[in-house]
Amino acid sequence: MPLGLELSDFTDRYGKFKDGLNNRSAHRINLKDFLRLKLDRSLPKQLRKIINNREQLRKEIEMEYDGMLIIRVYDKGLRTDLPYTDELLAKVSNWVIPIGVTLREFIRHDFEKLQMLVVAGMTRYGKTVFLKNAITTLIHNEPDNVKFTLIDLKGGLAFNRFANCKQVNTVAKNADEALLALEALHVEMEERQALFLSKGWEDIGEAGWKERHFIVVDEGAEIMGFESKEARERCMYLLGEVARIGAGMGFRLIFATQYPTADVFPRQVKANTSAALCFKLKNSTQSMVVLDRKGAESLPVKLPGRAIYQTDCDLIVQTPYITNDFIDTKITPHITIRARSEEHGASSRGNEEKPRRSYTTVFEET
Numbered sequence: 023m024p025l026g027l028e029l030s031d032f033t034d035r036y037g038k039f040k041d042g043l044n045n046r047s048a049h050r051i052n053l054k055d056f057l058r059l060k061l062d063r064s065l066p067k068q069l070r071k072i073i074n075n076r077e078q079l080r081k082e083i084e085m086e087y088d089g090m091l092i093i094r095v096y097d098k099g100l101r102t103d104l105p106y107t108d109e110l111l112a113k114v115s116n117w118v119i120p121i122g123v124t125l126r127e128f129i130r131h132d133f134e135k136l137q138m139l140v141v142a143g144m145t146r147y148g149k150t151v152f153l154k155n156a157i158t159t160l161i162h163n164e165p166d167n168v169k170f171t172l173i174d175l176k177g178g179l180a181f182n183r184f185a186n187c188k189q190v191n192t193v194a195k196n197a198d199e200a201l202l203a204l205e206a207l208h209v210e211m212e213e214r215q216a217l218f219l220s221k222g223w224e225d226i227g228e229a230g231w232k233e234r235h236f237i238v239v240d241e242g243a244e245i246m247g248f249e250s251k252e253a254r255e256r257c258m259y260l261l262g263e264v265a266r267i268g269a270g271m272g273f274r275l276i277f278a279t280q281y282p283t284a285d286v287f288p289r290q291v292k293a294n295t296s297a298a299l300c301f302k303l304k305n306s307t308q309s310m311v312v313l314d315r316k317g318a319e320s321l322p323v324k325l326p327g328r329a330i331y332q333t334d335c336d337l338i339v340q341t342p343y344i345t346n347d348f349i350d351t352k353i354t355p356h357i358t359i360r361a362r363s364e365e366h367g368a369s370s371r372g373n374e375e376k377p378r379r380s381y382t383t384v385f386e387e388t
C-alpha cells in the first residue's frame with residue numbers, strides 16, 4: 023500500500039477501477055456457432071461474423087488489505103442467484119448460518135463469534151428473505167436450543183409462518199407488542215444476570231447452557247415512528263440493553279432496517295455490533311451509517327441478494343434465496359398449535375416450568 027493511503031482510498035473508487043477494466047470489448051469465438059453454419063452463399067459472411075464477434079468484458083474485482091493491498095481480478099462477475107438447497111444447508115451447523123458466496127468461497131456467519139448482526143438495504147433487495155433464511159437454518163440445526171422473539175414492525179406477515187414453531191416465543195407485530203416482548207426479555211436478562219452473578223459464572227458458556235435466544239427485528243426504523251415518545255425511547259433503550267449486555271447471557275440480536283439513518287439505530291446496537299449485511303442502499307450517507315464507509319449505494323441495481331458482508335473485512339456476496347416451500351418443509355416438524363398465552367411464558371431452558379407472568383410498562387412524569 024503506498025504510504026499515506028488506506029484501503030478505503032481504493033474501495034471508494036471500486037466503480038472506477040471496474041469500469042476501467044471493462045471499458046472495451048474482447049474477441050470471443052464461440053465454437054458452437056460453427057455448428058450452426060448454413061452452407062450457402064452467405065458462408066463467408068457467417069464466418070466473418072463468428073470470427074469478429076466481440077463481447078463486452080464483465081471483469082469483477084475484489085479488494086482486500088492484509089498488510090498488503092490485494093486486488094483480485096476475475097473474468098466473470100459473481101453469480102446472480104444462489105438457491106437455498108439441502109446441500110447448502112448441510113454446509114452449516116450449530117449457530118452458523120449461510121451468508122452467501124463471494125467470487126471465491128462460501129461465507130458463513132457464526133453467532134457464537136459475532137453475536138449481533140445489523141441487516142440493511144432498500145426495499146425489495148433481500149432483507150426479509152435473508153432473515154427467513156437465518157431463522158429456518160437455526161430452527162433446523164438447533165431445534166432444541168434456539169428460541170426466538172420475532173419483532174416484525176411491517177405487520178408480522180413475513181414472520182407469521184414461524185409463529186407456531188415451538189422455538190418461537192413471540193411474534194410482535196406493532197409498537198405495543200414489541201414493547202411487551204422487549205420488557206419480558208429485559209426481565210429475563212436481569213434475572214439471568216443476577217443468577218450468573220450469584221453462581222460466579224462469567225457467561226453462558228461457563229454456565230454450560232445450550233440455549234440461545236435470538237431477537238430478530240424487521241424494519242427497526244418503524245420504532246422511530248411509534249406515536250408515543252416514551253414507547254419509542256423505551257424500545258430503543260431495551261434493544262440497546264440486549265446489545266450491550268445480552269451477548270454473554272445467550273441473547274443474539276438481528277436488527278434489520280431499510281432506512282439506516284443515525285437515529286434509527288439504538289446507540290448501543292451500533293456500538294456493540296461488529297457484523298453487518300448490507301444490501302443496496304439509496305445513498306452513501308446511509309452506507310456510512312451501516313458500514314462506516316461508502317459503497318452500498320454502488321451495489322448493482324435490480325439485483326436482489328447482492329450485499330456487502332462486513333466483519334473485520336468487507337466481502338461482496340450473493341445471499342441464498344430461500345423459497346417459502348423450502349422453509350415449510352424444514353419447519354413443519356417443529357410446528358405445535360398452542361394458545362399464544364401459553365407460549366408467552368414458555369420455559370426457556372429444558373422443560374422446567376416457569377410461572378406465567380405479565381409485564382407492564384409504567385411511564386412516570388419526572
Ligand SMILES: Nc1ncnc2c1ncn2[C@@H]1O[C@H](COP(=O)(O)OP(=O)(O)OP(=O)(O)O)[C@@H](O)[C@H]1O
Binds near residue numbers: 146151
Ligand atoms: N438472495 C436472493 N436471491 C435472489 N432473489 C432474491 C433474493 N432475496 C430476495 N430476492 C427477490 O427479491 C424479492 C424481495 O425480497 P425481500 O422481500 O427479502 O425484500 P426486502 O428487502 O425485505 O423488501 P421489503 O422491505 O419491501 O420487505 C423477493 O421476493 C425475491 O424475488
